[in-house]
Amino acid sequence: MARLRRMRVWAALGAAVTLMLAGCTSSPQRTHSPRTMGVPASGTEDMGREPPASLRQGGTLTLATSQWVTQYNVNQAAGSIGEAAEIDSLVEPKLFRRDAKGVPHANPDYLLSAAVTGTAPQTVTYRLNPHARWSDGKPLGFDDFAAQWKALGRGDDRYLVADPSGYDQVSEVRRGARANEVQVVFRSPYADWQRLFDPLFPASATSTPEQFNNGWRARIPVTAGPFTIASMDRTTQSVTAVPDPAWWGTRPRLDKVVFRALLPAAALQAYLNGEIDAVNAATAEAYQQLRSAPDSTVRIGSAWDEVHVSLNGAGGPLADIAVRHAVQRAVNRKALADVAAEGLPVGVPLLGNHIYMTNQPGYADNSGPWGTFDPAEAARLLDRAGWTSPGAGRPRVKDGRPLKLRFVIAESTNRLGLDLAQLLQQMLGQVGIGVEIQKVPADDYGPKYLDVGNFDLAIFRFTDLTYPSQAQAVYRMPRGKQSFQNYGRISDAALDDLLQRASATLDPVAAARLYNQADAEIWRLGHDVELYQRPQMTAVRKGLANFGVPGLGDIDFGTVGWTS
Incomplete structure (x- = not known):
């Protein structure tokens, strides 16, 4: 899936899982971690902290991105992806x-x-x-x-x-x-x-x-950070940043930061080959290979990071709230969270909230019936909505039209994401909802599909919502061609009002009460199928300091460096 730091933006799923559920095959055997534990406390970081002045001056940090970035203005609709924000954080002002x-x-x-x-x-x-x-x-x-x-x-x-x-x-x-x-x-x-x-x-x-819209396409025209862009090579799909000689602050420890666009499997292999210095370890397949990798350590913490399936209510069958409710009731969310947790040393909790993580103050499970697996009720909802079943294993029909949904995923989605999509396909198929999985180029996933509502179902992540008011962009009413980050265009005036009142409430306890009322309305509207809180596990080279899992915080690339 995809992800973005600092603002609530989408990110793709990346890496793999060992999967054993009825009717779905992947790896031939289950894996087990040597230890299991619950979810780390909210804001737990694991960064290999060292005083920057104690680090070696110089060296290169090479990282992977899941796609080639085409828009570096993260305030523009097509720029709300994690990779753009991460690169911007080196070269633009973070107040x-x-x-x-x-x-x-x-x-x-x-x-x-x-x-x-x-x-x-x-x-x-x-x-x-x-x-x-x-x-x-x-x-x-x-x-x-x-x-x-x-x-x-x-x-x-x-x-x-x-x-x-x-x-x-x-x-x-x-x-x-x-x-x-x-x-x-x-x-x-x-x-x-x-x-x-x-x-x-x-x-x-x-x-x-x-x-604003076009001046930052595949370029960063003006900077004001500790680093500056030395090159953007479309052929090798790499971006190189170097210290800016005009920087007025403390000189960065690194001589160079390189970002390479690599699909998840390629990124994992590149890390094992010593070609990059950090990689996602939060899936079973990745963790099993990385936990004992030489010259490497896995850092574990807790951040704001959720996985969900977005529903497009702007047209097609999902424009009907009854069909959206049927999709919610047909999905066994617990089974999907268990798949994501298999083989990991940390818990992967089911989410009952869109605004707060399970380990955050303010969290309440507002999922109610909409988050409860009940395929019989899903079938009844579809019956009442006029979708009749022609028999087991076949899509339902209404007015001569079959009930089929297009599940769009990015090619950068890792095996875990693919497995989850296939399981969802099976679950929905059992109540007569046909699902076609369509894999599209990673670079096109945002601008040609997600941003313009060219999908029925889409699985991805929102990350780093440490300011709850950022939920407004995801759940507010669209305006004309502006969907903001409400890609499925599902909202109502009551939800808008609750989010607005919450963001204007200075008492955090009173604000949390309003945000939870808003969350209950998000569930009732059938905005999406909220799944689970994603674990934070990153493998890094030994000796890499001030980099890893920053909890609910930010990575300051000016302080990142090598101990020797």
């Missing part, structure tokens, strides 16, 4: 860095301070580091904040945005009392204000719809 518990802290490389300086209306004052400059020589400042708000928060549909939430609650961006001050004024309180303008993008390359 805040989250610690392992998800608490944001102002990044002194860019901010002298940032605080709420007024409450009626809520006003946030940013004091920018006067040394912070874009690669075109311009200082970071008011123009950049104003351009980002204009693109994301003013409702101008010429800007194809991934997530306007928060920005659409801003009433004004104005200059502060000093040259390096910017003030952001909200029309109503907004609890998660630290997530806005982070990353900050340059006004010089985002001010017009053309710049």
Whole structure:
């Protein structure tokens, strides 16, 4: 599946699993881990922490991405993927860095301070580091904040945005009392204000719809980070970043960071061959090979990471809520979570919530009947919706049309994702819902399928929702051609209102109550089939410091390096 850090965005599944369920074959035998444990506590990190000054100066870090990135503006609809955000984090301003518990802290490389300086209306004052400059020589400042708000928060549909939430609650961006001050004024309180303008993008390359939508296609035109892009090689599908000599902060320890686009099986083999320095270990097949690999260690923690099946309610059979409910009731979610957990040393819990992970404060299981496996009830729902069964093993029919759904998956999906898709195909087939699995190129999965609603079913991940208000982009009502990240276009006014009220509630206990009401509505609407909380396991080369599983926090590539 796919994934993205820092914002709620989609990511593809990657790696493999040993599978033994009725009617589905994969590996001939089950594997067992030497130990099992529950889910690590929320915000548990495993990074190989070392003081950056103690690390060797120099060296290369080579990492794999599951696809070639074609859009580096992560605020643009096609840019909301993990690989784009990860590369951007080396070269664009991160105003805040989250610690392992998800608490944001102002990044002194860019901010002298940032605080709420007024409450009626809520006003946030940013004091920018006067040394912070874009690669075109311009200082970071008011123009950049104003351009980002204009693109994301003013409702101008010429800007194809991934997530306007928060920005659409801003009433004004104005200059502060000093040259390096910017003030952001909200029309109503907004609890998660630290997530806005982070990353900050340059006004010089985002001010017009053309710049915003197309100026970052397969390129990064302006930077302001500890690294700069040395090359983007489409032929070898690799991106190389090197320290920026104009960087005003502490010099990075690494001489080079290389990203190579590799499908999951190829990435695993490349790691075992010593060609890359980290790889996903969170599937049975990968873990069995990696746990005893030489010169390697598996780091384990806990992050915000979920796996689900999106349902497209914009057309076709799934436009009918009864059919969506039938799909929910026909899926044995526990069996799928058990498949994902097989052979791993950590728990893989079933999720009953779209906004909070099972080990987070605020979590409640709101799945109700919609998350309960009941194929007999699924059949009754389909009967009442007019879909009649012509006999076992055949799709139901209505008005002469068979009940068939197209399950679109990216070719970068690993064996686990393929196994889950095949099991879902079997489960739905048992109640008369035909499913065709269509594998598409990884580079096309977002722009040609997910973003434009060209699917009935799709399995992928949302990651790093440490700010609950980020759920708005995924579950809000679409606007015209803008689906934001609500790829299946399923929502209603009640859900919109609950999410809006929750994001404007400053008391975290009261906000969690509203978010849980919103989550119950997400389940009732049949937005998706929520599956499980994905484990966090990464294999890294021994000697690699300050890299691995950051809990609910961020990886600071400026501090990553080698101990020897």
